[in-house]
Amino acid sequence: MGARGQRIGARVVVYGLVALGLVWTLGPIYWMVATSVKNGSQLFTWPPTYLPTPPSLENFNEAFVNRPLLTYARNSAIVAAVSTPLSVSIAALAAFGFSRYRFRGQRMLLFLILAIRMLPGLIIAMPLFFIFRRIGLVDNLLGLVIAYTAFNLPFNIWLLEAFFADVPQELADAATVDGASPLRLFLSIMVPLAAPGLVASAILCLLLAWNEFSFALILTYTLKSQTLPIAIAGLTSDRGTYFGAMAAAGTLAILPVFAFALFVQRYLVQGLTAGGVKG
């Protein structure tokens, strides 16, 4: 026994808990992906089919050929791709202003921005619907782009402010002494040095736009501008009949997210941590 036995014991406990954690985390995802490749009869069996063999693509056919899910996905992609660079660049300018200068009203403005960040999307989306309705931005991709650009700003400002603040003040001072204008300083010094922060905030923006539900639910109502989450939600009301097609749509919805998680995990964790912990 002794120290060696204790170490083995600790190992068993740790590995056992990790295995449990993996089942808990991956189980639901596995179930959806497995469901997406079940054929019509495997979907409704008792006991449930845990391993669909052979995998079938009929749900994908149903979702993407018979139903216009690719159009919803295209809407999602457009809104995410347009709102992200807009939101990140507007936020970067503001974050630079907040992190490099001291000015009157600064604390109050930062508090206001944080408070906005805490607002539930729905509370903004509901009145926005009535305003957009008057100016033709309801059920319009541009309306969603505007909404996401604005809604993601506070988060991006806080995140980028933390990254800009980490750039050593001496570098900024040196550039200013060399006669760089504030804009030069921002573009040639701050942006390159805070690049990981910009990447992190762009990734989070893409994810938020891709996953967003409340604004899309209220501001869109036809195929013209509805996004993938809305399509998935729409299929639920049909009382389970479309589990297969929904699983296929859900699988499509999580694919880009997983690609992100694999390739840019470092940025993502950095960004989420800075955004969550520093405010």
Place this chain on the structure above:
Amino acid sequence: MIGAKATARPVGRSSSVRTSGRMRRALTPYWFILPALAVLAVFIVGPVGYSFWLSFHEYQWNMPAFGTPFVGLRNYTDLLKDEDLVRSIGWTLGFVAISVPVGLVMGLVLSLLLNSPLLGRARGLLRGIFLLPMMLAAVVAGFMWRMLFDPEYGPVNHLLSLVGVSPVSWFSEAMAARTAFIVAELWLTTPFVVLVLLAGLQGIPAEVYEAARIDGASAAQLFAQITLPLLRTSVAIVLIIRTMDALRVFDLLFILTRGGPGTSTTTIMYYDYLYAFQYYQMGLASAFSFAILVVIALITAGYLAVLRRADRD
């Protein structure tokens, strides 16, 4: 571009060059934050302000001819008279009181696990995997759990039947639906807890542990006397942000239970949505939005206080 405008801007009547230079410099930060403030003012503060205005008016918006007559505080007093609403506040608070602490404990266990040196090089990969749910759309997560809890064909009832539990109708009994909802919500949100606590754990210097070990501290003592106190700020952040998130939960609910059966899982945000888009009572919905907003502002202030204290420490 904005910076260039700032330098090119004439500085009015100030005569001395030094004063004008200082004024220009004083204006510089405002030019940088101006675009963001303009967007926020027009598309966030404006609509919220409009909503505040609406909260003192009656706005039955499916009947435009009715207009928006001023009703004073009636919307606010009507809220309190709505028994369903009061019930939904009760359930939302109950849900927060269960989900937040349980999620904290689960997140603590997972983050300690992921911080364990016993995992060796697998740690990075495992972290990536355990964080996955927080990157998924709540809608997709809700759909996953709907399939899992499906009373007829779902694996949850099947696995329960293997240990002798008779099938549960997850979405037609209040307690069952609430349980299913809490489980799904924990699945979706615990990764955030792990993320914050893990960052906190990694911030504790290894020397602190070594010194305590040399002094003969047991694992339990290390945890209670070093880890927990040093995680204080992280735990506070988790509790505040999670409380806020749980209070405003909506997407997941929309897919999983739609507030049902009856109104047994209707949370405050879902009720707010129903007021506006089911009953077309935008005045009432706005009043309710504002009540929620005040609560959230108070929590935000608490959050800032925690961050300030953390900065000082």
